[in-house]
Structure formats: C-alpha cells, structure tokens
Amino acid sequence: MTVSRMKSRPRRSLLYIPGNNPGMLQNCAIYGSDGVLLDLEDSISISEKDAARTLVRHALLALDFGSVEKVVRINGRDTPYFEADLAQIIPAWPDAIRLPKVDSAQDVLEADHIISALEAKAGIPQGSVGIQAMLETARAIVQVNEIAAASPRLVGLTLGGQDLAADLGIKATKEGLELLYAKSAVVIAAKAFGLEAFDTVFTDVADLAGLAQASAVSVSLGFSGKAAIHPSQIPVIHAAFAPSSKEIEKAVRILELARLAGLEVPEL
C-alpha cells in the first residue's frame, strides 16, 4: 500500500484500542470504525509497555483487520520506548504510526528517518507506513505549519486535547471552545499541505448526544475525522460526518452537469 493510496479512504472514525487488551484487539475488524488506533502510549502503564508492544506486533501480523485502517500510537520521542516501539511495529507493517508529543518538524523527521531504515530492513515499500503527527503543546501549535510540511510520509495531523489543555493551564470542556484556535490552526495547516485532520476524543462515553454536538462542530471546522474511545461512539461520529441528502443531491447534480458538458467524471 502506498501513501497516496492510503489517502483515498474514509477516515471518519478512529477507535482507540488499548494495546494490551487481546479481547479487543481480536475484534478490531468488527467495531465498524474506519480505522483503529492500537495504543502503546497513554492507556498502557509502564509495567505493561513491553507486553503491549509485543501483543500489538503479533496482532498486526496474525489478525485479519479487513478494510479497517491499522494505526499504532507509539510512545513519544522523549520516552525510552520510542525506538523499541518503532523497531517492533514497523516490520509488522501498520498503515500508519500516530506519533504523540510532536513539538517540531524535527520530531517528525527523526521518526521518518528511523521508519525509512526499518522499512528497508524489513523489505516493505519505502514510504508505505504513514505518520499522523499528534500536537499536544502550545509550542506544537505555534510550529504547526512547519510540522505539516516536514515530511512526505506525513498523512495526518491531530490534537491531543487533554494534554494541550494541561499545557495551556486550562480545563478541557465538553464543548471544546477553549481549543478553538488550536483546532482551526491544525485544520488549516493540514488542508494547506494535503493532510487529513483528526479531531480529539470526546471523553464522556455515556453522553452520545454531547458527542453528536461535538462531532458536528468537528465537521464544521473542517476535520476529516474524529477519534473514538468506545465502539458506541462510532455510529454517532459517522452520522455527523455523513453528507446530508441535500449535499449528496447537489453533488450528483454537479456530476451530471459535468458529464453533459463533456467532462470526464467518475462513475457513481
């Protein structure tokens, strides 16, 4: 799979799966999300880091994920797990790595460099493992344009809402208004460099109405998808990101007009 091919698929929802939970890992294909985020970072305690890494590697090698995109959130470059995570995970050929705590273009470049070497060693196509950069500090938001332009391996940008709020010394609310600037900055930088923009998670699993509202805001800001932390959130996110029947009718009309005008248009 090439990076360019990866970009053509829907990424409305990305479901976080703790990397040390075999019961959940084995069911990645059935939750209904467009992608899964196999987590080695925040949901894994320090004593479980090695076990989770090994489990995720074997899951990638052994399980059938169907059409679900496989993204692994590794530990940040500032941790002792970063290189071991990459060394174990890249040869198992995930679709992308979600790189947390990205503060600068250098963070992306460093990961890119290591991934390239690991791809070559494992005999998998160069550039086939994408990077989603996760911005979680004020400094990262300031650097967002440089980060977005850092590497052709980059496929998406996302925010770490909770950590960013902590870095800003503010409280993350359900409405998320306090992160409006950061979110817009990420969306604009992503669009400018042809990347996907993923919105941060909605943490109240019981509040599906609140999630629907937050997802509608994500759509209105221009995000291409949103992370989920429970399978019950997926249909709600998909509903928000689905075009309205009016929008579909309009698109069909435009295509018909284009066809009538003799332009080449894709078959519906």
Add this chain to the structure above:
Amino acid sequence: MNFNLVKNSLGRLVPANIPGMGDLAPYNGAYARLDGSFTWMPKAYPRRVPAPSTNKVAPSLRAAIERSGLEDGMTISFHHHLRNGDAVVGLVLEELERMGFRNLTLAPSSLGDSHDCAAEAIKKGVVTRLNTSGVRGEVGKAITNGLLETPAIIRSHGGRARAIEEGSLRIDVAFLAAPACDRLGNMTGSAGPTACGSMGYAIHDARYAGHVVAVTDNLVGYPLTPRISIPQYLVDQVAVVDSIGDPSKIATGATRITRDPVQLRIAELGFKLIEASGLIAPNCSFQTGGGGPSLAVAKYVKEYMKGRGIVGSYCIGGITGYMADMLKDGLFRSLFDVQSFDMAVTDSIANNPYHMEADVSWYANPFNKGCLVNDLDVVVLAALDVDVDFNVDVLTGHDGILRGASGGHCDTAAGAKLSIITVPSMRNGVPSIRHQVQTVVTPGETVDAIVTERGIAINPLRQDLLAKAREARLPVKDIGQLKAEIEKTTGVPDEVEFSDKIVGLVEYRDGTFIDSIRRVE
C-alpha cells in the same frame, strides 16, 4: 451399564432401550412425527378421589410429604419459576433425606444455579434418576461424572409437556412453590413478596401430577384474588414454610440491553437479517431470549417497528421487562408469558390484561392441537456451540461438562418461520463453530441462520433467505468459510476425551432421542 446403541438420522448413537424406560425411538428428522399421521396414546393412571376438604393446609412440609403417598422409587417434580432464588427444591430434598427416602426420580422443569442441593441428593442416593431441561454447577458435574444410576433425560420445555401428557414422564408428587396461595390451593406467581410472574411450567405439572403440594410462604385469605394461575381443583395440599426463596434472586431488576460491542454487533446483524426476511410486518410474532445478543436484537426490532408504525400481534416465551415495555408502548398487542425473567414482568402480568399467562403445553407441546411456537414468525436464540451442519448445542460446554438448558430452543426453532442463532464467534479464545457439536439439542434442519460478529451463515436449505440476505448486502458467508476465518485466530481446539459410558440422553421434542451425553475422561 452398557446399552444397545443405534444410530439416529443425524448419525448420533443413542440407546435402543433403557431399563425402566423401555424401547427408545431414535431421532428421525424434526418433522417426522408431525406430518399429521402419527398417533399417540396417553397412558392412563389410576387416581384417588380425595375426601372433600375445606382446609388443605398441612401442619408441616413433612406431614404433607407423609400424606402425599410418596414412596421410594417414585417421581417428584418442581418448577423453576423462582429462578436462582428458589429454596423449595432444597427444602423438600432435605426433608426427604431426613425421612429416609431413596431412589427417587427428580423431574423438575429445570434446574439452575440455586440447585446444587440436587447434586447432594444424588450423592446420598436420595435421587438416583433425573429428568430436567437444564442443569448447572454441581448437578452438571455430578451427571457428567456418572453419579446417576441411569442416564439423565434432558427434554425441551415442549418435549417435557408432551412427555407428561402422554405419561412417559409420570409425576407422582409435584411440589409447586407458590408465591401466593390460599387454604384450598388456589395459587399464583404474580403476587406476594416472592412473586415470580408466570407459573407456566407449574400449571402443567399441577394438571397431570398424581398428587400436588403447593409450597408457600404467603398464605392469603380465601379466595386468592384477583388472579389464579393454578386453581384449587388441581391441588391436594398446601404446605406453609418460612420462605420459598430469596426475593432478590427471584425478582432481579429489569434485564439490561448489553453494552458489549461484540454482542451489539451480533444483534445488529441478526436484526438486519430479520429485516431482510421481510417478517417484521403488521401482526408479526416474535420471541427472543433474555441474555446477550438476543435481547439486544429486540432493541433494534423495537426501533424499527416504532419508526415505521408497525404493530405486531404477540411475543411469546420467557418474557423480559423489555418485552413488557414493548407491549406498553403498543408495539405488540399481546404477550403470552410462560416464564417471566425479571421483576418488571411481574408488574405487567399482574396489571396488564394483554399480558397473558400461558402454560408450557400451550407454549410448545408439539403433540397438542396447536402450540404457540408453531405460529411464530421469528425467534432469536443463543448457543454454546454450533456446527457446520447448523446443529446447535446448548447443553455441554467446551469441556464436555453439562452446564446448559434445552429450554424452548428446539421447540421454537422447529416452529418459527425464521430461527436465528446468535453466537459470538469465539469465547475466551475457543471457537464456537465446530465440525460437529458435542451434543445436538436443536437439529440443523430447523435452524435458518447463524449470526456471529464476523458474518452470517445461512442454512443452504433456505435459499430464499440467502437471496434476501445477499440482496440486503449482509455479510453472508459459507459456514465452512466462516469457521475457517475464526480458526485463523483461535486455532482448532483439541477434542475433549469421553468414555463410552452414557450419562445423559437428549430427547427431542417429539419423544425421539437425538443425542447421548458421555462421561468426560
């Protein structure tokens, strides 16, 4: 004990004869006795005319047992409406042990988690034979370890009703727990501190048992009002005890819809198949279980019916509070309740005239003149294991130990227009689709589809359903392919090793024998 074994039409070896039971007919197809030509001749038993009495209340449970005429070697029955809170089976068995009874046949409608006491009675020789629908815990282990003198007979609810009616299961004394009862034996389950809802199984035992003892902790003024489930003319004695059970385990709160994403996915696919079948239509009928994916299917059905203004005719079976709510919301016009699953149902059955108590023969006896399951549109069932021939095992676990219940499984599967088995593709890493199930309870011939979270397998006998499912773009897979896909994750487990000793027999609803259960090595 060695038996002369014959192969039935599923290729399963079953005894041709058992001492005390006579010749046994091997299973020969789910509908072989239902083509209108089969005859049955219920056995007649002598009955004693009781002297008229204005007070049937016995001084004690022991006195009631003494007066019942119970002797060693006879058959006693109980109902399982008190679910996991039942104390009556234990009370009676302990008293019987103290009185020195031996070699009894225990024939309850089913046994549950509160009935480890029956295993004790088996170990002590008070009980040496067992007829039931279900077993759990210690009783299952006792049977599978070969502690009974003759094989346990497992029957479906409809099959037990049939066996009682035809006399092949003769109940000498029925001890029927009564949440509310008067001095002449009128009783109901829909009132009292230990209310359990319907008494559908008990009604049938009361009609056919040689002697009926109501066991109650709630003796009410005569007459019991406003509802009588079992009338006084069927009851010989009333025994008053301190408590017939633990209300907190009898009347559990309303069964909740699962939040487990795997079960919800199964339920969603099950619902989509029902939708594709076209059977959710005005005046439809529906049955679903109270657990896991089955009840979650009801959620999707409810939303679909609500959204389209569809009003169904009736729901049957074990009734949950969820079904009672569907009745209240006007989505179905009536409920036939043979067994209530939770407290919400008790309120409904007591106060809503459209929530009707149905006895178990009415529910599922294949030999009567029209049981409810025969008119059923859709049933959603669970399974422990299924196999590539669509046979279903709801009795033996992966380790071969008995731990389930036949229940109404094979009755409803045979009767319904669409029978769907919902089952997770694997449990704790063990696959649920096998080459051959350990114990056939419901024959594949009566199963239309198996729904797992990884896809739907449709019985090749149902090409019509297969076409509809494909048209609806459901993830339909050949059952062999689905099995192989699951085994890519789980591998293929080693077979459990069994000895030749037969410790249980599964009787199909029509009285033929569909499978044998063997002792685990």
